[in-house]
Amino acid sequence: MRLHRRLxxxxxxxxxxxxxxRAAVPTGTIRLVVPWAPGGSTDVIGRQFANSWxxxxxxxxxxxxxxxxxxxxxHAYVAGSAADGRTVLMATNSTYAIAPSLYDNIPYVHxxxxxxxxxMARSPLVxxxxxxxxxxxxxxxxxxxxxxxxxxxxxxxxxxxxxxLASELFMAHSETRFTLVSYRGSGQTVQAVGSGEVDVAxxxxxxxxxxxxxxxxxxxxxxxxxxxPTFPEVAPIAETGLPQFEASTAYALFVPKATPAEVIASLHxxxxxxxxxxxxxxxxxxxxxxxxxxxxxxxxxxxxxxAAKWSAIIRSxxxxxx
Numbered sequence: 001m002r003l004h005r006r007l008x009x010x011x012x013x014x015x016x017x018x019x020x021x022r023a024a025v026p027t028g029t030i031r032l033v034v035p036w037a038p039g040g041s042t043d044v045i046g047r048q049f050a051n052s053w054x055x056x057x058x059x060x061x062x063x064x065x066x067x068x069x070x071x072x073x074x075h076a077y078v079a080g081s082a083a084d085g086r087t088v089l090m091a092t093n094s095t096y097a098i099a100p101s102l103y104d105n106i107p108y109v110h111x112x113x114x115x116x117x118x119x120m121a122r123s124p125l126v127x128x129x130x131x132x133x134x135x136x137x138x139x140x141x142x143x144x145x146x147x148x149x150x151x152x153x154x155x156x157x158x159x160x161x162x163x164x165l166a167s168e169l170f171m172a173h174s175e176t177r178f179t180l181v182s183y184r185g186s187g188q189t190v191q192a193v194g195s196g197e198v199d200v201a202x203x204x205x206x207x208x209x210x211x212x213x214x215x216x217x218x219x220x221x222x223x224x225x226x227x228x229p230t231f232p233e234v235a236p237i238a239e240t241g242l243p244q245f246e247a248s249t250a251y252a253l254f255v256p257k258a259t260p261a262e263v264i265a266s267l268h269x270x271x272x273x274x275x276x277x278x279x280x281x282x283x284x285x286x287x288x289x290x291x292x293x294x295x296x297x298x299x300x301x302x303x304x305x306x307a308a309k310w311s312a313i314i315r316s317x318x319x320x321x322x
Contacts, residue, residue, distance in 0.1 A: 025059060025086075030087075034067075035091065053270060056270040071094065071095035075110075076106075085263035092252075093306045098310045114254040115264060119292055120271070124223045128211070129193075129220060133218075145177065146175070154179065155201035157183055158185065170247075171317075173244060190211065205231055252302070255267065
């Protein structure tokens with residue numbers, strides 16, 4: 001059974017249990033630290049989750065943005081906070097699984113600084129091409145790239161970004177070579193695909209939808225293991241000729257390492273109830289998030305698997321921060 005399936009079943013099983021006592025969680029406000037700026041995808045899911053989580057915890061939950069250094073500033077802040085359950089980190093795999101292989105000066109070691117609470121959701125990207133690119137499937141794009149090595153430009157949202165790692169993983173799996181063009185974030189990359197400045201890019205489904213609707217781009221595949229609600233007609237890349245390909249942004253909750261086990265259990269139980277709520281699931285699906293819930297042990301396995309996967313790609317592709 002695949003890990004994501006085990007995580008989903010584990011989360012639903014926890015949510016089906018009778019509501020646990022929240023007495024283990026200290027009274028007072030809980031700070032949900034989002035290590036990215038307001039308005040981004042992590043902030044969006046964090047605020048939607050917090051609204052659902054706080055009545056189940058019977059505590060006030062406040063989202064606190066502490067951005068910078070690819071999320072590591074917020075991580076370091078939580079690592080140094082009191083281990084009492086009142087400071088919770090909402091992290092993405094770009095920081096807990098990818099950043100340790102990209103940066104030499106991170107002021108913490110993830111497994112030593114944090115205890116896992118629950119995996120929450122993931123958000124796949126889509127592989128899109130400018131409308132003038134003569135490829136209408138993933139394998140047609142692969143054939144085109146092999147016939148014209150390095151001639152096709154692939155836009156990325158900066159070195160080390162999820163779009164960059166997805167691009168490197170795609171080239172490794174497909175044995176192709178694209179010329180990477182780096183931009184300051186996904187917004188500029190979207191514009192570059194629409195104008196034809198680059199031929200190909202991995203982007204979020206919601207950001208590329210206006211280009212598709214305007215006839216400026218086509219979506220060839222998704223990076224997840226299931227179809228995107230935004231483009232339900234488009235199959236995952238893993239089903240179109242590259243069976244081992246998967247590259248999604250994952251979202252998870254962590255607390256400082258010394259947080260008592262009974263506090264973690266209460267935080268997880270309330271989170272599992274929230275993630276099983278059809279209203280929250282509908283809100284997240286509208287933003288192209290897929291709920292993939294799982295408890296501390298399964299999250300720990302996920303962190304190890306993701307770290308191994310991305311560190312191997314970073315080493316083999318010789319990726320360095322600019």
